[in-house]
Amino acid sequence: MNTVTNQKKVPKSVLIILYYWPPAGGPGVQRWLKFVKYLPEYGIKPIVYVPSNPNYPIIDESLINEVSDDITIIKQPIREPYKFAGILSKKKSKTISKGIIPNKKSQTVLDKLLLFIRGNLFIPDARKSWVRPSVQYLSTYIKDYSIGTIITTGPPHSLHLIGLQLKKSDNIQWVADFRDPWTTIGYHKQLKLTKAAQKKHKQLEKNVLQAADKVIVTSEVTKKEFSKITDKPISVITNGYDLLPSIKTNLDSKFSIAHIGSLLSERNPTILWQVLNDLILNQPGFAHDFKLKLVGYVSEEVLKEIDSNGLIDYLENIGYVSHKQAVENQRNAQLLLLIEIDSPETVSIIPGKIFEYMVSGRPIVAIGPKGSDVERILQETNTGTYFYYDSYNDLKRIILKHYLNYKKGNLQVQGVGLQKFSRKQLTKALAELL
Template identity: 60%
Template sequence: MKVLLITYYWPPAGGPGVQRWLKFVKYFKEFGIEPIVYIPENPTYPLIDESLISEIPSDVTIIKQPIFEPYRFAEIFSKKDSKTISKGIIAGRDKQSFVQKLMLFIRGNFFIPDARKYWVKPSVKFLNDLISIEDIDIIITTGPPHSIHLIGKELKKKLDIKWVADFRDPWTTIGYHKKLKLIRSARNKHIQLEKEVLSSADHITVTSYTTKEEFSSIAKQSISVITNGYDTEEVANIQLDTTFTISHIGSLLSGRNPKKLWRAIYDIAQENEDFAEHLKLRLVGAVSEDVLSSIKEAGLSDFLEIKGYVSHKEAIEIQRSSQVLLLIEIDSEETKCIIPGKLFEYMISERPIIAVGPRDADISKLIEETGSGKYFDYNAYDEMKRLLLEYFSKFKEGKLNSQAIGIEKYSRRSLTKEMSMLLKSLANGKL
């Protein structure tokens, strides 16, 4: 059975957006699915990770077509601001420069649904013939960027082919939409396009249960939750850090800023000399100036190590060598649905997780279900402080670890089997 995957993110792109479908493609053939991957020829990726190229199966057909992206022109005015915004790191309104405000206004109101919209028409024209030549059974679009779904919508209209729309994140309720300075007509256009996509696709896949509930209120199409997951990574024997290392791996956007956690860490360091001697707060990935300022204002500068962006392989090694892993989500209603892919990698690292985010988030249920750590809302200062002291005590005894339970279903191979069964059922008219 042949499927055509239409995606913007693909190696050498780095970051979490590329890994979901890279892993599906990696295991598809084991379950009778032959994928053909359609990607842009000259994309503007905010993050690069050359190490992911080695995971692309050598026998997979990959087709590339040129894309026009206005981000290249935005760099004329400010390369730094353009790069930062494309990574999703948007400063608070009071800290935005005039150039940043202008870029956000233009991005939100002139490039709907996003700045990759100019790839839609040429892609539809090119793929219209390719689908017949290759005898494709199903097309799959994955977003963000959600303009990719418009390619699927147009191909569905022209060819009446089976189409799965995969949402790695929500569309109109995603947190950064509030920062795009949308005027009413632009906001309505996003809502209209979202409804058209959700109502036109033959099936919708999402990565969280809250997103499924949200989309079910918009369209009557069938929706499946297939989360992100972990892969079996071959890394050398990793030695645990001799310091009490608390590590966050991934982007720390402006809103991912649990000030009471920073204060709890600082207060323990002030009260406990042994804790202060062993403490290291390690941040791996892009960090917004807002978060960095909060950490320094909390008095943690002397304990801070900033690694910047690293390859996926190195990120796995850091996860497994750290004493404690931090997972932080923005404290808002819109982010309750976010289940980052790194959560599952954290789970198999055998290191305890401290997660902070909005109350009743999907993440909290998964952490509780697997026993892989503790989840807190942003105001849980006392509870976070107690747990940090408990983890430090176990660290001193050499007994700090985590054995997550029931996580086999989140392996990339198991999830690919689930996705393959879904695609076959759709192709056979049973879904």
Template identity: 50%
Template sequence: MQKVLIITYYWPPAGGPGVQRWLKFVKYLPEFGYQPIVYIPENPNYPILDKNLLKEVPEGLKILKSPIKEPYRWASLLSKKNTKSISSGIIPEKKPTLVERLLLWIRGNFFIPDARKAWVKPSIAFLSKVLVEEDIKTVITTGPPHSLHLIGMGLKAKYPIQWIADFRDPWTSIGYHKRLKLMASSARKHKTMEHEVLNKADKIITTSETTKQEFEEITKKPIAVITNGYEQIDSSAGMGKAQHFTLSHFGSLLTGRNPESLWTALQELVQENEDFKSALRIQLAGVVGQEVLQSVHAQGLSGFVDELGYLSHQENLKKQQESQILVLLEIDSKETKGIIPGKLFEYLAAKRPILAIGPKYWESAQMVLDTQSGRVFQHNEKDALKTVLLEWFEKYQRGDLGINSKGIEKYHRRSLTEALANFI
């Protein structure tokens, strides 16, 4: 069985979607002839924890660790709240405080490509011995943080290995990149590093066709699109679906994603339809921005909202199956049209109607349509939203609100791992 070294920053007990991808690949790779060895930081500063994920780490998996210097830990002396937000990728969307502006400027200009850059050189030294001792021929780096790709590039320069760079998110084209307060010289450094990684890696993996097309303008190296996915879920878990007409959103819901047209449509339906008013519940799981809550309050919907806070992955899955409608949101921007949230695949597996609101030509929206899993809208389509919500509510009243999705099997984690093994 051929050994494959996987270099990742996010690993249980870290929570959030970034952990799921390689935790599941590692689970299934042995079925396709590859023995994974995972390399992670010994003392990471994870903004979100989900200790239940430790139970999903395959028994007997070899995990290597080495210390990492975490600047976010030092910066927390300035502001624990602001540091934790920026560390988790939540950049303030309204006018940032002085401390936030300072942290963003330091983050963007002194830590290129990101704040985990100090782990690069020690990791190259540590893993150089591992490659020889374990006779490893393939190394996979996954980012963000994109500094991990520099580890792969350093090992590639020293050893005759196959290096595959996995991009869970884009690099310089991701939405928040423009908000890092970059000096012109820093922006050039990011571009130079991105170009170097894409052209020195043997192969590249992206999670969307949009990112693949973007990278094809930079490199001629082989690029495979391997999305995130789902595992088979016990369908009996959702048999007792919520008695209310529940619209549920899972994950961060900040100002950029705020579906103001949805709140307006719901407010009008509440005023016009007494049965709808009696049945409606809005569930928000995860970080919810104050601006979003203010929009909800302005429409008179506060009394219909249940803020669930952060839920474990298993709790998320259960709540998804119990919901009547699953809400999928993205920022209305051309830069986000290639974003495919990991929760989309869990939504598909839950087999509940998906209400998707996002930018024009959104790749996620097309997947919802292709699999016949729900309906899609742009942010300004309030009347169309209202029509479909009423249609779904009437089906809910009759007891036949459901979907008959098609072709979602290709997004199962085992199928995706088979595609990964073939690409290796």
């Protein structure tokens, strides 16, 4: 006679080392907030390690409600140089910490000084001072609680240096997650790096990629890039969407074209502003119906360009809002904008908001560099149209087409294959990797 004993499977504990965590707002917090939310459903117990006194440039208190009381969160203090930089200029230091770097032509001497300090004295980034105390604290924690797997996620890429040091001293599996590239990200060239600083960044990147047991990236382009540096397994797990069924859709009565998220100085689509000005002047009814909605931080350079193209009277500059309000604006807009810097360094960037855009039911108009992963995703999912920065006539034609459909009351889009980008599906892929 055979006897079968049913035993409840003990969850596998995984230590996740993060910088961005509620009440931090912005795109950096969403990825791991959702992974942590769903990992327990796949037999994994996440333990979150974050700073106790971070200097978050963006705050969204509403995200605290998404953190389960069952999640173990451990914290240690961090020394934030942006607080000291605020003595020189509180506004400028806070702006740079948000990633809004002034256009080269408009940079003051103080701008250049702060960028030089940020790029050359804080390698790989301004959170480097958290590495040593975190390694000291977590080395003991890992032993005391028998942690077998740790995950580091960047940027800030200094968190990968915590993983690098822990890997040297402890018998653990280390997974390095790159939400963005490291040395090839667009803003790197604007940090006024010396040759020595560039070399150090490259060496640290190589050390991390070759020491981690597994590497996760968010795009195929980044995977190809990193594959030239390491032979360690690299998995692509994109960002995604989490449906918020409680949000009601009330389409704007105007022909609203909305951009959700920061519009940095270099992310300034002059071609779009010119097309919209053209339509205002030459398309009957467009000037009456049109509204441009910007939700998020917008640089002064972008606002000046909008003004110079005669669009300021049509602009609703909403500013930063909570994540829930951002999703509301997505679903209410007639048309959604996705803008990326026209540079080879940005082809691997897949903005997190694209996935929420795709399930909003609103058509997407994207402008970016050739060879971008974004172009492929929009084509595969039938959720929008992608343009290069020299596609004036094609861009004008599509916006006019959308406007005429709006006038007929049938402006909509039917996405396909979106389920694979749901947060639950992506967390399942992460759980299998772990």
